[in-house]
Amino acid sequence: MLKEEIAACCKALKLSRNMAENCRHIKADSHEEFLLKLLKMELEHREKCRRARLIKNAGFYTVKTFDGYIFDEIRMPQGLTPEDLKTCRFIEEKRNLILYGNVGTGKTHLATAIGVEACNRGMNVRFFRTAALVNQLSEASKGGELSKFLKKLSKLDLLICDEWGYVPLEREGAQLLFQVISDCYEKRSVIITTNLEFSRWVGIFYDEQMTAAMIDRLVHHSYLLIFDGQSYRMRNSLIHQPG
Numbered sequence: 183m184l185k186e187e188i189a190a191c192c193k194a195l196k197l198s199r200n201m202a203e204n205c206r207h208i209k210a211d212s213h214e215e216f217l218l219k220l221l222k223m224e225l226e227h228r229e230k231c232r233r234a235r236l237i238k239n240a241g242f243y244t245v246k247t248f249d250g251y252i253f254d255e256i257r258m259p260q261g262l263t264p265e266d267l268k269t270c271r272f273i274e275e276k277r278n279l280i281l282y283g284n285v286g287t288g289k290t291h292l293a294t295a296i297g298v299e300a301c302n303r304g305m306n307v308r309f310f311r312t313a314a315l316v317n318q319l320s321e322a323s324k325g326g327e328l329s330k331f332l333k334k335l336s337k338l339d340l341l342i343c344d345e346w347g348y349v350p351l352e353r354e355g356a357q358l359l360f361q362v363i364s365d366c367y368e369k370r371s372v373i374i375t376t377n378l379e380f381s382r383w384v385g386i387f388y389d390e391q392m393t394a395a396m397i398d399r400l401v402h403h404s405y406l407l408i409f410d411g412q413s414y415r416m417r418n419s420l421i422h423q424p425g
Contacts, residue, residue, distance in 0.1 A: 198227050236301035242309045246294040255287070257408040267292070270300045273340050273371045278400055281375045283409025289375035292407075293342050296373065305339035312359070312374075313349040319358040328358075335362060338370050346376040347386045356387040360396050367399045374400065 188202040204223045210216035237245060253264045266272060272279065279296075281289040297307045310318075322331040335341065341362070351359065366372050378386070380401075384393045 197224060198231075200227060232304065233302050236304070236306065237298060240297055240301055240307040240309050242294050242297060243311075244294070245298055246291050247298055248295045251288070251291065251295060255410050256292075257410060259405050259407070262405045262407075267296055268299060270296065270303055270305065270340075272405065273300055273305060276368055276371055276403065278371055278404035279373045280400065280404055280406045281373065281409065282379070282406060283377065285377055287409035289409055290344050293344060293373045293375050297340060297342050300340050306337055307340045307342065308335065308338055309342040309344065312343045312346045313351075315343060315362070316351055316355040316359050319362065320352075320355050323354075323358060332362070332365065336365060336369075340371045340373065341366060342373045342375075344375050346374045347378040347383065350386055353388060356389070356392065360387070360392055363396055363399055368403065372400065 185202050185205075188205065189199050191197075192199055192201045201220060201224055204220060208216055208219045208223075210219055248268055258264075262272070267279075279293075281293060283289055294309065297309055300307050319328070319331065322328045363372065380397055383397060384390050387393045387396065
């Protein structure tokens, strides 16, 4: 009965219900020590829930981390280290990452691992396949919800656009994507994964002037990472082929 009353008080105070359960496991020599331990457990619980909520809201297709990730076949620019990526320092500096290389070389894995780590550090992240982002922008525009959608994006610390350039865009979609990138400029970080060099981007956006402006905004405060390795999927399939 006492446990239920404590749980009811927790609910009224907007504290987690598990505080009532935690009471039974705390050992302390004074009331003050007991209360301090209980409150610390509540803070840890809230932080854990917040991280889980941020990861869920980010929209990762699969959750991946840095565990076991190998940087050996990535050419990184001067001034950037794997540790900088793992600590999300570039996000604090509002810089961008452009991950360029062949399909299957680990670009999406790295982008996701960075995004997950950013969530664990309390940052707001959204992960989109670029074509899906453009579709959502177009639907929001047609439904009169574009301003609302853009406002949500404006609250991000990191926007991840995966598979950039895999699907050609219609002119309206390209213009909407340009607006998003322009809004991010010097305000929040962007990660792009692509297998297209800059000279071929005009084939996605059609408009040379807009393409040049897009590249200018992305590159100005960015790091280019080049993935030279063979496709992980191809490598694994070759390994498992009978000799």
